[in-house]
Structures are given as structure tokens and as C-alpha cells.
Amino acid sequence: xxxxxxxxxxxxxxxxxxxxxxxxxxxxxxxxxxxxxxxxxxxxxxxxxxxxxxxxxxxxxxxxxxxxxxxxxxxxxxxxxxxxxxxxxxxxxxxxxxxxxxxxxxxxxxxxxxxxxxxxxxxxxxxxxxxxxxxxxxxxxxxxxxxxxxxxxxxxxxxxxxxxxxxxxxxxxxxxxxxxxxxxxxxxxxxxxxxxxxxxxxxxxxxxxxxxxxxxxxxxxxxxxxxxxxxxxxxxxxxxxxxxxxxxxxxxxxxxxxxxxxxxxxxxxxxxxxxxxxxxxxxxxxxxxxxxxxxxxxxxxxxxxxxxxxxxxxxxxxxxxxxxxxxxxxxxxxxxx
Numbered sequence: 001x002x003x004x005x006x007x008x009x010x011x012x013x014x015x016x017x018x019x020x021x022x023x024x025x026x027x028x029x030x031x032x033x034x035x036x037x038x039x040x041x042x043x044x045x046x047x048x049x050x051x052x053x054x055x056x057x058x059x060x061x062x063x064x065x066x067x068x069x070x071x072x073x074x075x076x077x078x079x080x081x082x083x084x085x086x087x088x089x090x091x092x093x094x095x096x097x098x099x100x101x102x103x104x105x106x107x108x109x110x111x112x113x114x115x116x117x118x119x120x121x122x123x124x125x126x127x128x129x130x131x132x133x134x135x136x137x138x139x140x141x142x143x144x145x146x147x148x149x150x151x152x153x154x155x156x157x158x159x160x161x162x163x164x165x166x167x168x169x170x171x172x173x174x175x176x177x178x179x180x181x182x183x184x185x186x187x188x189x190x191x192x193x194x195x196x197x198x199x200x201x202x203x204x205x206x207x208x209x210x211x212x213x214x215x216x217x218x219x220x221x222x223x224x225x226x227x228x229x230x231x232x233x234x235x236x237x238x239x240x241x242x243x244x245x246x247x248x249x250x251x252x253x254x255x256x257x258x259x260x261x262x263x264x265x266x267x268x269x270x271x272x273x274x275x276x277x278x279x280x281x282x283x284x285x286x287x288x289x290x291x292x293x294x295x296x297x298x299x300x301x302x303x304x305x306x307x308x309x310x311x312x313x314x315x316x317x318x319x320x321x322x323x324x325x326x327x328x329x330x331x332x333x334x335x336x337x
Contacts, residue, residue, distance in 0.1 A: 002046045010040050022048065063093050063307075064112035064120040066105055070097040072225075074249065074277045074296075075123055078150070081300035082121060089308050091118070106135045113139065118311050119146040121304070122154070148307040150299070152195065152322075160310060160319040162303035166196045169292040169325035170203025173246050173274045176290070176327055178211045181336035182244035182272055186219045186237030188230055188256070190248045200248045200276070223252055230255025238263050243271055243336065250275035250282050250291055253332075257285065272333040287331030294325050 004022070008015045013033065020027050021037040063086055067075055079095065086093045094117070098105035105122070112120050122136070140147045141156040148160045155161075177185050187204045190197035201220070208218050219240050223229040230252025237245050238259060245260075247253035253275030260267050267273055268287050275282060278293035306319035 002041075002044045007037065007041050007044060007046060010044070011036050013037065022046075061091050062115075062117045063091050064108070064115075064117045065093050065095045066098055066108055066120065066122045067095060068098050068100045068105070068123060070095070072251070073279045073281075074251075074294075076280060077296040078123060078300045081297050082304050085301065085304045086308070091308065102135075106139070109136060109139060109145075113143050113145050117145075119148070119307050121148045121150075121307070123150045146307060146311050148303050150303075157318065158310075160303060160307055162299045162319075162321050162323065163196075164294045164299070165322050165324050166199035167203040167206070169276060169294070169327075170200035170246075170248070171207050172203075172325070172327045173276060173292050174204045174207035175210075176329065176333065177244040177246060177272055177274060178207060178213075180272065180333055183336065184217050184219070184240075184242045185213075185244045185246060186221065186234075186240065186242035188221055188223050188233045188237070188245065188247040188252050190223065190225045192222055197248065204246065223248075225249050225252060227251045227255040227258075231258045234259035235263075238265070238271065244273070244333075245271060246274045248276050250277045250279045250289065253289055253291065254285065268332050268334045272336075274333060278328055282328075283330065285332075290330045290333040291328055292325045293328050295323050299323050 004015050004018045008018045011018065017029065017033070018037055021029065021034050022041060065079065065082060067079070083093050096108045098108055109120060109122070137154050137156055137159070139145070140154065140159050144158045146158050146160070147154070147156075148162065150162060152161055152163045174185065174187070185208070187201070189201050192198055192201065204220075219237060219242060221233040221236055223233045225248070230247055232255075233252070234245055234256035245253075245256045247256055253273055256273050257267055260271050260273070265271055273289065275289050275291035278291045282289040282291050302321060303319070306315060309315035310319070
């Protein structure tokens with residue numbers, strides 16, 4: 001294995017010079033010396049010893065990324081942006097799937113602490129939200145692990161938060177269905193022991209109450225954010241004669257598409273459908289899906305930048321920001337004929 005000493009010998013410079021150049025630290029070396037060191041390191045296929053570097057810098061340059069479900073395409077834009085920003089700052093991202101399990105999420109978080117990762121990013125807390133986040137808060141504060149959470153429940157001196165205004169997004173989705181003249185709106189919620197699911201229910205009810213809908217003009221069914229359950233719950237709403245379905249995420253909305261098709265009804269005409277998230281292929285569906293767009297790229301860019309600034313001492317105070325979603329109107333909603 002090629003060492004700094006080998007490169008220094010080949011370049012006829014000191015080991016310290018090679019170390020400073022390769023670590024891109026401030027220096028006063030000539031461009032000729034810098035280019036010679038870099039070219040020699042490349043020609044000798046030098047691979048940095050990150051373990052040795054971490055002993056000196058007290059940093060591993062590794063970020064742990066906890067994802068509740070790697071099969072959920074909703075997270076793709078966020079993950080892509082995280083990796084891009086981290087790479088540009090010289091960090092490696094280790095992604096771990098917690099499978100919507102609070103205990104698994106917590107154990108993974110503890111592993112990141114024991115492996116001395118520089119920071120952790122948590123994409124939503126698990127479905128067992130209160131239990132998981134209570135423990136996560138405790139460990140984040142105890143070990144001072146810089147942590148970025150895509151949620152509002154985990155707080156601490158080393159915790160940064162970015163999240164979307166779920167109440168607003170849900171309100172916009174429901175109001176749109178009311179505005180186009182739909183008279184009986186079915187809402188497929190997520191698990192109501194999850195904080196953001198509760199907020200989306202609140203947004204739904206706010207629009208319903210503002211429109212002075214009677215109890216027979218709306219229906220709420222609880223689901224689990226999956227395509228399969230979304231289809232099953234949509235069948236209940238169809239049987240209840242709903243002329244609009246608002247699903248609390250796009251995967252359940254796609255499940256509703258299947259249920260409406262099986263009932264030989266027209267999406268958009270007979271039953272309007274609205275989703276939430278604006279996943280990558282929402283616009284590719286036939287008909288294209290009206291949905292609430294969450295600014296995941298912006299959330300990742302600002303959140304991860306703040307997290308790495310916090311790790312590197314460029315930021316002292318924790319960062320918290322709420323982002324406003326917005327409605328994208330497509331073919332799955334049309335005025336009631």
C-alpha cells in the first residue's frame with residue numbers, strides 16, 4: 001500500500017508537505033510542487049488512509065443516513081441531494097434502511113454513534129413515532145451527535161430540523177376538491193399515531209369546516225401509506241359514493257387509481273383524485289396526478305448544508321426551518337359536471 005512517505009520520497013519533499021497538499025489545507029507551496037505531489041499520488045494509485053486521518057482530525061468524514069423505507073420513491077430526491085452535497089464537502093454517506101421500525105431506527109442510530117460517524121440524517125421518524133423519537137432525542141442529546149431530522153419532534157442542542165408544513169399542504173389539497181365542486185370527499189389518511197399524519201388530517205378538517213360540509217359530505221379512512229392499502233381503502237370510499245378521493249401520499253393515490261379502474265369509473269370525471277408528495281412519476285400517470293409538491297431538494301440543500309456547517313464549527317446554533325408545500329393541478333381533478 002502506497003504511503004505518504006513513498007510519495008514524499010518520489011517527489012523529494014517532506015511527508016508534511018505531501019500531507020498538507022493531499023488534505024487540501026492552506027499552504028504557501030508553489031504550484032509546481034503541488035502539481036508534482038498530486039500527479040505522483042495519482043500515478044502511484046494512492047488511496048488515503050481515512051482511519052489514520054480520523055485519529056488526527058477526530059472526524060471520520062462519514063454521515064449516516066437513516067431511511068424508514070428504501071422502497072418509498074418519495075425519498076429519492078432527498079437522498080440524491082444529500083449525497084451530492086456531502087460529496088462536494090468531502091463526506092461519504094452510509095445509507096441504512098430502518099424498515100419503519102422504531103427500535104431498528106434507534107439501534108442504527110446507536111451504531112452510528114459507536115462508529116464515530118460525524119453526523120446522522122433521519123428521514124422522518126418511524127411509524128412508532130413517539131416511542132422512537134423520545135429515545136432518539138435522549139441519545140442525540142447525551143452523545144451530542146449532530147443530527148438532521150426530517151421531522152419536528154426530535155429536539156436538542158445538536159439536533160437540526162427541516163420539515164414541510166403538512167397542515168397547509170393537506171388544506172390546499174382538500175380546498176381544491178371543494179373549489180371544483182366535489183360534494184362528497186373521502187380522505188385516506190396515514191397512521192394517526194404519526195405526527196405528520198395528524199397534521200394532514202387537521203388540514204383536511206380545516207378545509208371541510210371552512211366549507212361548512214355536513215358529516216355526510218366527507219369520510220375518513222385510516223391507512224398505512226402503501227399502494228395496496230390505498231387501493232383497499234379507496235374501495236370503501238367508492239362504495240360510500242364519494243366523488244373525490246384525497247390520499248395522504250401519492251402511493252395510496254395510485255392505489256386509488258386501481259380501485260377506480262376496477263369499478264369501471266373515470267378518474268378525474270367520476271371521481272377526482274389528489275395525492276401528496278409529488279413523487280417522480282406522478283406526472284407520468286394516465287391521467288396525470290394532481291398532488292401536493294414537497295420541496296425535498298430545497299429541504300435537503302439547506303438542511304445538509306447547515307448540518308455540515310454545524311459539524312465543522314461554522315454554525316453554533318441548531319437549525320430549524322419549515323418549508324411550504326404547494327399544489328400542482330393535473331388531469332386527475334376536473335370540475336364536477
